[in-house]
Amino acid sequence: MTGPTREFWEQRFQEGNTPWDRGAPSPQLGAWLDAGALPPCRILVPGCGSGHEVVALAAAGFAVTALDYAQVAIARTRQLLAAANLTAELVEADALAWQPDRPFDAIYEQTCLCALHPDHWQAYAERLAAWLPPGGRLYALFMQALRTGAAEGLVEGPPYHCDVNAMRALLPASRWQWPPPPYARVPHPRGWGELAVVLAHCGEPIG
Ligand SMILES: C[S@@+](CC[C@H](N)C(=O)[O-])C[C@H]1O[C@@H](n2cnc3c(N)ncnc32)[C@H](O)[C@@H]1O
Numbered sequence: 001m002t003g004p005t006r007e008f009w010e011q012r013f014q015e016g017n018t019p020w021d022r023g024a025p026s027p028q029l030g031a032w033l034d035a036g037a038l039p040p041c042r043i044l045v046p047g048c049g050s051g052h053e054v055v056a057l058a059a060a061g062f063a064v065t066a067l068d069y070a071q072v073a074i075a076r077t078r079q080l081l082a083a084a085n086l087t088a089e090l091v092e093a094d095a096l097a098w099q100p101d102r103p104f105d106a107i108y109e110q111t112c113l114c115a116l117h118p119d120h121w122q123a124y125a126e127r128l129a130a131w132l133p134p135g136g137r138l139y140a141l142f143m144q145a146l147r148t149g150a151a152e153g154l155v156e157g158p159p160y161h162c163d164v165n166a167m168r169a170l171l172p173a174s175r176w177q178w179p180p181p182p183y184a185r186v187p188h189p190r191g192w193g194e195l196a197v198v199l200a201h202c203g204e205p206i207g
Pocket of ligand 1: 009010020021022046047048049050067068069070073093094095096110111112115116
């Protein structure tokens with residue numbers, strides 16, 4: 001498999017080497033919730049990590065499914081939920097292969113895509129489309145982590161830079177309804193930022 005493996009992520013958690021972890025839910029999730037842009041529904045959080053957003057969504061009345069293939073991530077999410085006296089469905093599985101028994105109303109995609117080598121992005125985009133019915137929404141935080149090596153064509157990560165034009169090609173307008181730019185840029189503790197975009201799933205491509 002190209003790029004980071006499950007063992008890679010397990011080790012990062014075990015070493016406490018988790019610079020992506022804000023130690024709290026992303027401010028963008030709070031902004032979407034406060035604005036009523038993300039109403040309570042059945043929602044999937046792929047690559048949930050320590051689970052801060054899972055807890056915030058469960059506290060806000062969502063039926064949450066948290067997915068991660070790192071055992072430590074699922075254990076931490078379980079601990080956070082228990083401490084808050086909340087529940088969610090926890091799934092320890094590979095996002096590139098897992099299929100639920102029924103689709104979700106929404107997906108909260110915060111830095112799972114950028115954790116995958118771009119060789120796997122097409123497969124992940126297929127999963128995103130399979131997890132949502134037409135009209136389902138993808139709340140995406142596209143990591144902006146452009147490195148100097150990009151000028152020489154190097155693919156460096158994780159996190160892998162989620163250039164907005166690459167995202168438009170990956171999640172094409174034939175399948176996904178994009179809002180017009182500009183998009184809010186959410187600061188990240190590491191100094192990078194994420195672009196916040198809400199996409200509506202249109203269903204299968206026309207033609
Ligand atoms: C950069 S961390 C982000 C965690 C969390 N979303 C956050 O923002 O704090 C990426 C997470 O995705 C998980 N992950 C990466 N590839 C995965 C895959 N193929 N299937 C399931 N989880 C995966 C890792 O185990 C890790 O928890």
